[in-house]
Every structure is written in C-alpha cells, then in structure tokens.
Amino acid sequence: MADAKKPLGQGILKGLALTLKHFLARPIITVQYPEQTLVHSRRLRGCDLVWDPERCTACCTCAKSCPQGNIRIETRLRPDNTREAVVFEIDHGRTMFCGLCVESCPFDAIHMGKASERATYSRESLVLPKEKLTISPERQPSGYFRPQFEAELPPQTLLVYGGRASEGPAAPAAPAGPPAPAGATPPAAGAPKEKVGVK
Amino acid sequence: MDWLRWIIFVVIILAFALSFVMAFILLERRIVGKFQLRPGPNRVGPMGMLQPVADAVKILLKEDITPAKGDRWVHRLAPIVAFAPALLVFAVVPFQGKGPGLGFSLDQPAALADLNVGVLYIVAVSSISVIGMIMAGWASNNKYSLLGAMRAIAQMVSYEVPLVLSIVGIVIASGSLSLNSIVEAQSIPFILLQPLGFLIYFLGATAEINRAPFDLLEAESEIVASYHTEYSGMRFAMFFLGEYAYALGVSAIVSVLFLGGYKFPFGLLPQSFIWFLAKIFLVFFLMLWVRSTLPRVRIDQMMAFAWKFLLPLSLVNLLLVAAEGVSTIGFGWAAVGINVILAIAFVVIWANRFYRVKGVTVG
Amino acid sequence: MALRTEPIVVNMGPQHPATHGVFRMRVTLDGEVITDLEPVMGYLHRGVEKLAEARTYTQFIPLTDRMDYLSSMSNNLAYVLAVEKLAGVEAPPRAQYLRVIMAEMMRISNHLMAVGTFLDDMGAFHTPLLYMFREREKLLDLFEMVCGQRLTYNYMRIGGLSHDIPPEFLPALKKFVRDMPGFVDEYDQLIRENEIVLARTRGVGVLPRALAINASASGPVLRGSGVKWDLRKTDPYLVYDKLEFDVPTGAVGDIYDRYRVRIEEMRQSVRILEQAIERLPPGEVRSDVPHLVHPPRGEVYGHIEAPKGELGFYLVSDTGIAPYRCHIRPPSLINLTALRDMVLGMKIADAIITLGSIDIVLGEVDR
Ligand code: SF4
Ligand code: SF4
Numbered sequence A: 001m002a003d004a005k006k007p008l009g010q011g012i013l014k015g016l017a018l019t020l021k022h023f024l025a026r027p028i029i030t031v032q033y034p035e036q037t038l039v040h041s042r043r044l045r046g047c048d049l050v051w052d053p054e055r056c057t058a059c060c061t062c063a064k065s066c067p068q069g070n071i072r073i074e075t076r077l078r079p080d081n082t083r084e085a086v087v088f089e090i091d092h093g094r095t096m097f098c099g100l101c102v103e104s105c106p107f108d109a110i111h112m113g114k115a116s117e118r119a120t121y122s123r124e125s126l127v128l129p130k131e132k133l134t135i136s137p138e139r140q141p142s143g144y145f146r147p148q149f150e151a152e153l154p155p156q157t158l159l160v161y162g163g164r165a166s167e168g169p170a171a172p173a174a175p176a177g178p179p180a181p182a183g184a185t186p187p188a189a190g191a192p193k194e195k196v197g198v199k
Numbered sequence B: 001m002d003w004l005r006w007i008i009f010v011v012i013i014l015a016f017a018l019s020f021v022m023a024f025i026l027l028e029r030r031i032v033g034k035f036q037l038r039p040g041p042n043r044v045g046p047m048g049m050l051q052p053v054a055d056a057v058k059i060l061l062k063e064d065i066t067p068a069k070g071d072r073w074v075h076r077l078a079p080i081v082a083f084a085p086a087l088l089v090f091a092v093v094p095f096q097g098k099g100p101g102l103g104f105s106l107d108q109p110a111a112l113a114d115l116n117v118g119v120l121y122i123v124a125v126s127s128i129s130v131i132g133m134i135m136a137g138w139a140s141n142n143k144y145s146l147l148g149a150m151r152a153i154a155q156m157v158s159y160e161v162p163l164v165l166s167i168v169g170i171v172i173a174s175g176s177l178s179l180n181s182i183v184e185a186q187s188i189p190f191i192l193l194q195p196l197g198f199l200i201y202f203l204g205a206t207a208e209i210n211r212a213p214f215d216l217l218e219a220e221s222e223i224v225a226s227y228h229t230e231y232s233g234m235r236f237a238m239f240f241l242g243e244y245a246y247a248l249g250v251s252a253i254v255s256v257l258f259l260g261g262y263k264f265p266f267g268l269l270p271q272s273f274i275w276f277l278a279k280i281f282l283v284f285f286l287m288l289w290v291r292s293t294l295p296r297v298r299i300d301q302m303m304a305f306a307w308k309f310l311l312p313l314s315l316v317n318l319l320l321v322a323a324e325g326v327s328t329i330g331f332g333w334a335a336v337g338i339n340v341i342l343a344i345a346f347v348v349i350w351a352n353r354f355y356r357v358k359g360v361t362v363g
Numbered sequence C: 001m002a003l004r005t006e007p008i009v010v011n012m013g014p015q016h017p018a019t020h021g022v023f024r025m026r027v028t029l030d031g032e033v034i035t036d037l038e039p040v041m042g043y044l045h046r047g048v049e050k051l052a053e054a055r056t057y058t059q060f061i062p063l064t065d066r067m068d069y070l071s072s073m074s075n076n077l078a079y080v081l082a083v084e085k086l087a088g089v090e091a092p093p094r095a096q097y098l099r100v101i102m103a104e105m106m107r108i109s110n111h112l113m114a115v116g117t118f119l120d121d122m123g124a125f126h127t128p129l130l131y132m133f134r135e136r137e138k139l140l141d142l143f144e145m146v147c148g149q150r151l152t153y154n155y156m157r158i159g160g161l162s163h164d165i166p167p168e169f170l171p172a173l174k175k176f177v178r179d180m181p182g183f184v185d186e187y188d189q190l191i192r193e194n195e196i197v198l199a200r201t202r203g204v205g206v207l208p209r210a211l212a213i214n215a216s217a218s219g220p221v222l223r224g225s226g227v228k229w230d231l232r233k234t235d236p237y238l239v240y241d242k243l244e245f246d247v248p249t250g251a252v253g254d255i256y257d258r259y260r261v262r263i264e265e266m267r268q269s270v271r272i273l274e275q276a277i278e279r280l281p282p283g284e285v286r287s288d289v290p291h292l293v294h295p296p297r298g299e300v301y302g303h304i305e306a307p308k309g310e311l312g313f314y315l316v317s318d319t320g321i322a323p324y325r326c327h328i329r330p331p332s333l334i335n336l337t338a339l340r341d342m343v344l345g346m347k348i349a350d351a352i353i354t355l356g357s358i359d360i361v362l363g364e365v366d367r
Helices: A010-025 A061-065 A100-104 B002-035 B051-060 B072-092 B118-126 B129-139 B143-174 B179-185 B195-208 B233-258 B273-291 B299-326 B333-358 C048-053 C061-065 C072-087 C093-121 C127-147 C169-191 C195-201 C209-214 C220-224 C255-279 C331-336 C339-343 C348-358 C362-366
Strands: A049-051 A071-077 A083-091 A110-112 C008-012 C024-030 C033-040 C298-306 C309-317 C325-329
Touching: A010 B002, A010 B273, A010 C169, A010 C195, A049 A083, A061 A071, A061 A100, A100 A110, B002 B051, B002 B072, B002 B233, B002 B273, B051 B233, B072 B118, B072 B129, B072 B233, B118 B143, B118 B179, B118 B233, B129 B143, B129 B233, B143 B179, B143 B195, B143 B233, B143 B299, B143 C008, B179 B233, B195 B233, B195 B273, B195 B299, B195 B333, B233 B273, B299 B333, C024 C348, C033 C339, C033 C348, C048 C061, C048 C325, C061 C072, C072 C093, C072 C298, C072 C309, C093 C127, C093 C169, C093 C255, C093 C348, C127 C169, C169 C255, C195 C255, C195 C348, C209 C220, C220 C255, C220 C309, C255 C348, C309 C331, C331 C348, C331 C362, C339 C348
Parallel strands: none
Antiparallel strands: A049 A110, A071 A083, C008 C024, C024 C033, C298 C309, C309 C325
16 A cells, blocks of 8 residues: 655645645534533433332342442332332442443333433442432433333434434535534634533 | 833833733634634633633642752753743844834834844844753753753754754845844845745744644653653743743744735835734744644654755755845846745755655655 | 763653553663663553453443443454354344444444544644544444443343344434545545655554564554455454455555555445445344353354454353353454564654554553
C-alpha cells in the first residue's frame, strides 16, 4: 500500500482545506449537557436498580446470578407459607450494572433503572436498603428485559440522525455528503436554551 | 515631555499585551474548538469570555512547588527570564504612524521607542527567552525538563538563522531597520513582494515560539510538559502567559514586517491601529489553523527542515531581493509577479529535492 | 575527540500522558535515541483469569467487557464462542448474523479510537480524534440501543444474544453504513497524504515480516507487516465464510502500514455490515441453553479476530458450573512484546507513536 505520490505539500494543504471547511460550516457535534440532553436508550442500564417489593417472592435467583455477590437478601416465611424479603440490599458502589439479576428474576421484580445521575459524597450512601430501592419518581425502571416498560418509553435520540429519534418526514433535511452536521444545535449565545428531546 | 510619553506608552503596552494575551488564550481555545466540531469553553461568562479570568484565579491559588533536589534560585528566576522579553518586544512595535489616521492624527509614530535599529532589537530580545527555558530545564532536576531544554536550545539556535535572513530581505527592500520606516515603505505589502520571505519567516517564527507543528517543547505525549514539567501555580502561569505573549509578539511583528502594519492594504483607507490589531488576529488565526490540523514533526526532522529547507530558501530569497534591488526591476509590481512565481517554483522544487535528500521514502 | 556521555534512563510512565496511566516503559536514551526499552506492565492487573474460576460461565461475560474496554463486544463474542464450543451448543442463525454485525461495528469503533489516539500521540492536537469520535459516538448510540450501555455491553450470551435488536436499529445502522465510507474518505483527506504524517511514520517502528510471525503478533500489526492472516478467513467462525470481504495488508510493516490497514479494515467492515444487514434472517436469537451450563469434561481453545488481533480463550471444564481454568490470549499483550524490537535505535517520539500504532488497551494487557 505504498503511496508513490511525490509529497510537495499538497497533503498538508488538503488537510488544511478540510479543517477550514469544518470551521466555516461549524457543525457542532457535542451536546451541551445540562441544557441539552439526549434521550437514552429504552433499554438503558442506568445507574440504578429498582426493586418492586410487591412482586418479589424472595426467591433469591437474582442474588445467585449476580457475578459480584452484590445483592444481600434475608428472607422470612409468612404465615401463608410465602416468603418475603426482610433485608434486600444492593451495594450500588459495587454493582457493575451488568443486568444479569434483572435478566434472571422470574417474577419481574427487579429492574434496571433509567436514571443516569447518581453522585453522592460517600460510599456508604450507595448501599441501598429495601426502602430506598423501590420505584419512585426519581427511580423509574427502564425497559431492559422488561418489554412491558420498553414500549412506553420515548424513543432514543440517535446521533446518526443528528440527535433526532428517527429519520421521520418532519426532520429537517440534513445536508448530503460526509460532513453532515451531526449532533444537536449548539446553544446560541443569548438565545433560549433549546432542549433536545425530553430527558 | 519624553518621560510622560514613555509612561503613557508603558501603560498602553502593558494593558495591550496582557489583555491580548488573555484574549488569545480564550480565542485559541474557542477557535480550535470550532475547528474540532465543538464549541470550546462557553460556560464562564457570556460566550466563555471570563474563562481566562477563572483560570487565572485558579492558577494563582495553586501551591508553588520547587523540586527538593532542584536548584532553587535558578528555578525561581527562570519564569521571569522567560517571560520578560516577551513584553520587551512591544517596545518598538509601531501601533500607528505619523500623520492623519482614521479618526485622529498624530505628530509622531505611536510607539514607545521608534528605534532606528528596531529589527535588530527584536531579534536580540526575542532570543533571550531560551535562556529562561534552559534555566528551567536545568534547575528542575527532571529528565523530561532537561530533554525539553535541550530541544529548546537546538530549535531556537537553528531557526534563528533563516528567520534573520528572511528579515534581511525586508531590510533591503525598505532600506531601514526601524519598524516604523518599514511600515511606511510598504506601499505594496511585503507579503506580496517577498512571499518566500514571508513563508520562511512565518515557519521560522512558528518554530521559534514552539507552536504546532513545531511544538516539540510541549510534546506532552513525549516529554510530558518539557521544561515546565516541575512548575506549578504562578510560575507555571508565567511560562504559559509568556508563550502566548510570544505568539502575540510574533503576530505583531509579522503584521508589521509583511502585512503593512497599521496601513490599510494599498492605502484604500486611512491608517489606523485598528488595521494593525486586525492583522494580528489574522496571523494568529493562521497559527491556530495550522495547529489544529497538523501533527508534530520529530526533532531531527525539525532540525533538517531548518538547515536543509529553510536556510537554502532564505539565501535564495536574499539573493533574489538583492538582485532586484540593484537591477532596474526595483520593488514595484513587476517584482511582485516575478517573486510570486519564483517563490512557488522554488518551494516546489526544493520540497521535492528535500524529501529525497532525507530519504524517508520507504516502500 | 569523542565526548564521554552517559545514557539517561527515563521512566516513561506510569504517570505519563502517553501511557494512559497504567503502563511504564523504562527507556535508556542516548540523547534522543533509544538504546534500550523495557516495558513494565501489571498496573491494571485484576486477576480476571482467576475470577473466571469463581464465576459461572454466564457470570463471566460481564467481566470480559472489562478487558479490552474499547471492543467489549468482541471480547464477549470470543468468550461465548469458546464456551459454546466447549458445551457443544450453537447460536441460531439470526444470532450469528447479529453477532457478525456487532463484531464489525465494534471493529470500526475500535479502529476509530486507535487511529485517533495514535494521531494524538503524534501531536495532532485532537482534531482527527474528534472527527473520529463523531462516528464512534454514533456507533456507541447504536450499541446503547441494543443492550443498554455504551461501553460494557454484556450482550452476548451462551447460545445466542441477550435480546433481539429493537426495530429502530436496522434503519439507523443502514444510515450509518451509507455515510461511513464518506467519513473514511474524510479521514484520508486529512491524514493519508499529509507530509508530516508520512515523514513521521514511513520507515519508523518497522516490524519485519519474519519478526512479526516469530513474535506471534496478530491483527493489524501482523497484517501491516504483509502477512495475510485474518482468522475470519483462515479459520472462519460464525458466518464469515458466507460474507465477502478483503484482507488488507501492508508492505513494509511500518507505522504507516498499520495505520493504512486499520483504515482499510474500516472500509471492509462497512462492506461486511452491508451484506450482513441484507441477509439477516428472522427467527430466534437465543437457543435453549440453561442459565447454568455444565459443559462436558474437556478443554477448548476458541479464538476470534478481535479488532486488535487474535483474541483467544482457553477453557478447561470439569463438568462444573464454572470453568476449571480459564486462560486468555490477549492480542494487545502479545503485540506489545514486539515493541522493543520496533523502537531500538529510534527517537523517543518514535517510541511513543509506535506504542500508539500497536493499539494496546491496558485492561487487556494486564487483565
Ligand atoms: S447488575 Fe449485575 S452486578 Fe449489579 S447487582 Fe445485578 S447482577 Fe449484580
Ligand atoms: S429474583 Fe426477583 S423475585 Fe427473586 S428475590 Fe430477586 S428480585 Fe425477588
């Protein structure tokens, strides 16, 4: 694959032309995070595990399937001979969000969450006991292995379509050719901050 | 009232240099960002304009570290030695010429000192900074710093030669060493009259102030941060500001020497310092454009480039200008035509030849 | 009179911008020329092979994501193929095609990163890197769509895949496949003929053909040295024997050849993707394999052509639910062993870009 062309600087000039083209066209490809957000995948394995005490039968399949041994369950026999989890604790600092527990739960009682912002000041606060694991407005389940949730979530925005969900007819025509401006519109100075999709 | 004039100009120059350095730091980050399909810093203040201020505050609050086994006093002095000459350059740069200009007119050139050896002064002053770099590299007692300082000496010494030779062409054409007279002499901007000289000067100056693709001193993927690896806080900031001050200085000198300084091209509009500032930005933009496109060259290639490519071409350029000076061609539009054609021819021929001389072609 | 000079020993890394924080090169320098180089690794050792013995076969899949984190899908694939070989199961046809699609997307994404960071090491101040990230982000988006995460996919399962692809996936991938050749041309315009790149990379870091074979290098490093060896052709797995593609090779084995091989491989991957999308059959994506596989007693070596080279898993089963022994052949590590031979007598700057051109990920080198 030898390129036998004589280098006289035309390679450098070509490169300069390309960068100048991008400079003038200004297709900003980055997303200005707090103001603009992209919609995550419906199957997002977010930084959360959401647990549904109603559905859980304390069968411990999830704990057994966890590669990290990360789910701690203590169970008790109820008078009607069913089991309930007295302790159900997941260390969110140790989990790798692999989703195997969600995949293996036979009763759809544990789900991946769809939150992506989970910063705290201490490791201890990442160990969530069962009261904190339940579904709440901040802790919504995602559609990972849960088709019943997946159908209801908004479609993911894709950078292939320049930050839109799909190549629908309503989408503004993207310029043809390679340097199609991908990504969300940059926030113009002073202009109202635009939201790319709902979070 | 000479002293009053000096004080005013010192203040103007300090304000100009420091504010422009800040602006350059911001501009560099914003413009390179645009080249790279991203907006660049845009959080602090409107359009990120306060970013340099925020950075300055941050850097001033950092601890000033001196390496335990380093040479303490040399280590402390080095940033000052490296930074001060950057400001000295502006002493002879004319901001606006004598006579009527856009808006107001002056009875003498607006420069701190219109030295009649201005060019010589600039060449002399701008090579002082390398001493600061060597001091820093040596005193840090760090191998990366030392390697960086060694690269700095090699680079500075080699690029000084073609750089000065290309200025000599200007001096021949304008017949003066004073920067103000050089600007006055440019009824045709020297970039047209001596395109080859401009190319050599621009490349040499890029190398001299360590900007891409000759930024070997800052080759962070190779020698970390080179001579300022061991610096932090305020002293690091001085090196950092110094680099931008040099970039500003070189932009200013290129505008003065080759782009006609404060004059509007071909005198279509009256002279003004505004044109001068605009030209500075233009030159700086050119540097950023190059920086955001090209990878870095290797140390031996850079030396080869100075000695085998730029030096012969600068001699050719000198010969050409001198020949035109003594012949009947003179420095008019005829010379422009001849020089542009010859410049392209020489660069192409020599680039071809240079490539074969180095023998890097494989396969 | 010859000056008496002393060589300097420079510890490049582990805290060095070009060694990614977890790799060290003990370089002996004579001025700027390298007279000796000793790679020191192990800063990121996590004992992945040992961990495999304490995990069930399925539970180990997410850990393979964390070896070469720039091509997790390929790691998944290599591992599940080895386990499938051991357990004697096979994935359904749709899963096989989807696996090919994922592996090729991964290859493009990995090569974008490899070339981008390599140019960064060369000092191109992030511009090519950002141009390449533009496309890599699109791919990561697609990965996120199918499996919920952008880096650690955990998508392959023994006997298939964890999910089928969502309906939006194929149109988006088709659009990507349509656009990608144009983008590759753009990279070529920026880099291919650039004189500085040529001067820096031609004839530098040469790994001669014989040495490449002796060092048992693989992937773009081996092919850059002119050896036409690609496991997708020489030992076809999945459905690669039904797909049409070329194996690009270099001529000299220098850095430039490796770079060209990577760029060409992206083009070929796009070709494979086109064909795989077209032929993707309907049906199941996961055959009926229990969560706890008990493979018969025996040992197996499964390997694939990962983006960085031959990635192999050697597994021994004692009929238990976990491998008795797991050994991994990481391409980065084996390719890295040739580094010393490539850089002796070169300059420091060459060592850095040679390291960049091998394309290592320390997570995989140290495991
Ligand atoms: S996501 Fe994976 S690591 Fe985390 S608790 Fe579930 S099985 Fe364990
Ligand atoms: S597998 Fe599901 S039902 Fe069983 S203990 Fe876990 S969460 Fe509860």
